[in-house]
Amino acid sequence: xxxxxxxxxxxxxxxxxxxxxxxxxxxxxxxxxxxxxxxxxxxxxxxxxxxxxxxxxxxxxxxxxxxxxxxxxxxxxxxxxxxxxxxxxxxxxxxxxxxxxxxxxxxxxxxxxxxxxxxxxxxxxxxxxxxxxxxxxxxxxxxxxxxxxxxxxxxxxxxxxxxxxxxxxxxxxxxxxxxxxxxxxxxxxxxxxxxxxxxxxxxxxxxxxxxxxxxxxxxxxxxxxxxxxxxxxxxxxxxxxxxxxxxxxxxxxxxxxxxxxxxxxxxxxxxxxxxxxxxxxxxxxxxxxxxxxxxxxxxxxxxxxxxxxxxxxxxxxxxxxxxxxxxxxxxxxxxxxxxxxxxxxxxxxxxxxxxxxxxxxxxxxxxxxxxxxxxxxxxxxxxxxxxxxxxxxxxxxxxxxxxxxxxxxxxxxxxxxxxxxxxxxxxx
Numbered sequence: 001x002x003x004x005x006x007x008x009x010x011x012x013x014x015x016x017x018x019x020x021x022x023x024x025x026x027x028x029x030x031x032x033x034x035x036x037x038x039x040x041x042x043x044x045x046x047x048x049x050x051x052x053x054x055x056x057x058x059x060x061x062x063x064x065x066x067x068x069x070x071x072x073x074x075x076x077x078x079x080x081x082x083x084x085x086x087x088x089x090x091x092x093x094x095x096x097x098x099x100x101x102x103x104x105x106x107x108x109x110x111x112x113x114x115x116x117x118x119x120x121x122x123x124x125x126x127x128x129x130x131x132x133x134x135x136x137x138x139x140x141x142x143x144x145x146x147x148x149x150x151x152x153x154x155x156x157x158x159x160x161x162x163x164x165x166x167x168x169x170x171x172x173x174x175x176x177x178x179x180x181x182x183x184x185x186x187x188x189x190x191x192x193x194x195x196x197x198x199x200x201x202x203x204x205x206x207x208x209x210x211x212x213x214x215x216x217x218x219x220x221x222x223x224x225x226x227x228x229x230x231x232x233x234x235x236x237x238x239x240x241x242x243x244x245x246x247x248x249x250x251x252x253x254x255x256x257x258x259x260x261x262x263x264x265x266x267x268x269x270x271x272x273x274x275x276x277x278x279x280x281x282x283x284x285x286x287x288x289x290x291x292x293x294x295x296x297x298x299x300x301x302x303x304x305x306x307x308x309x310x311x312x313x314x315x316x317x318x319x320x321x322x323x324x325x326x327x328x329x330x331x332x333x334x335x336x337x338x339x340x341x342x343x344x345x346x347x348x349x350x351x352x353x354x355x356x357x358x359x360x361x362x363x364x365x366x367x368x369x370x371x372x373x374x375x376x377x378x379x380x381x382x383x384x385x386x387x388x389x390x391x392x393x394x395x396x397x398x399x400x401x402x403x404x405x406x407x408x409x410x411x412x413x414x415x416x417x418x419x420x421x422x423x424x425x426x427x428x
Contacts, residue, residue, distance in 0.1 A: 044069035044118035048081030052124030062364040063371040069101040069118045071108035106424035113140040126230040131156040147176040150386040152238035154414040157387040164383020172379045175386030182362035184327040184337035196333040198316030203294040207245040207308040232276025235420040240300045242393040250389040260286045262407040265400035
């Protein structure tokens with residue numbers, strides 16, 4: 001890939017960031033949040049489903065924020081979220097959420113973006129909506145925590161990069177790749193970067209997961225079922241490789257310090273029986289700069305044993321990093337995070353006969369770092385990283401859909417826009 005041909009370049013993004021920062025005037029810390037500097041950051045949650053509630057709860061318990069505002073298309077999810085956060089925050093002496101801070105319907109993303117009693121908005125809506133919702137949040141001058149993926153198509157990913165440029169230097173914009181904050185993974189990445197496995201030769205990434213079950217919603221219209229069960233549909237989720245497998249692809253980009261240049265891939269829907277159109281397996285060979293080839297495989301069906309992670313092989317050794325267990329380096333510079341293997345004899349390694357998971361502290365560390373970037377005015381900007389990881393997943397997806405090899409430069413010429421063609425007004 002030539003520098004001239006690459007239309008999305010890290011250098012361009014950093015230049016825009018520097019320019020924006022240079023023109024930004026530092027203001028009093030109390031105006032960052034509209035409250036005293038030692039007060040809790042005020043969080044609004046856009047999308048109060050399972051993931052939105054879980055991440056928001058983590059922000060409360062791990063980072064000391066206060067949830068002040070909720071928004072959702074569906075009344076039942078909004079009410080369930082209100083009850084949950086009222087109960088959670090009552091333990092800390094906080095009063096209930098004000099009715100005026102609960103927004104419902106197709107325009108709720110605009111209302112929460114414009115709400116006065118909120119400093120940060122967590123975007124936990126279906127991925128198709130992320131560019132639109134992120135643009136509204138940043139446009140309203142709010143800090144943003146956007147769940148992955150940032151987009152489901154190439155135009156959406158490019159849009160997020162532009163939004164990131166507008167946020168640079170004045171707002172924190174994080175993307176939900178919490179693995180990059182998991183202490184064992186942080187240490188592993190540092191050692192790989194310092195040359196612990198030597199020159200990279202090849203690798204493998206994998207995400208083997210059971211089917212994601214969803215309620216039947218027997219009284220819902222087809223459009224409502226489509227939206228509520230968004231993870232089954234590629235127009236809302238981007239397919240399993242973009243919505244779920246993206247985590248291990250982001251790990252590859254992190255460890256290898258860049259994005260791939262081409263992919264050869266295949267996919268199929270062999271055994272899934274849900275009403276959606278997502279595939280149930282992907283397999284690929286992805287080439288990174290320096291002709292480093294990484295094999296990739298994923299499933300989302302049935303009830304297999306879960307495993308997700310990345311292995312890299314170099315001239316001096318190899319690295320291994322699983323979600324739930326082993327994180328280590330073998331070879332010349334051997335190192336082990338000491339997590340053991342919960343599936344085997346290593347379970348007895350600790351005195352308590354328990355093993356720790358690699359990601360046990362990931363969410364907490366990610367949430368604390370994000371809030372600290374706001375209160376300390378060391379603003380994060382993960383828009384480019386989030387977009388490149390989404391594009392990495394799209395590279396595999398689009399190569400698999402077409403059945404032909406696909407380069408990064410070719411991917412970036414795509415103008416295909418995913419559109420579920422759902423009338424939100426009718427649903428509300």
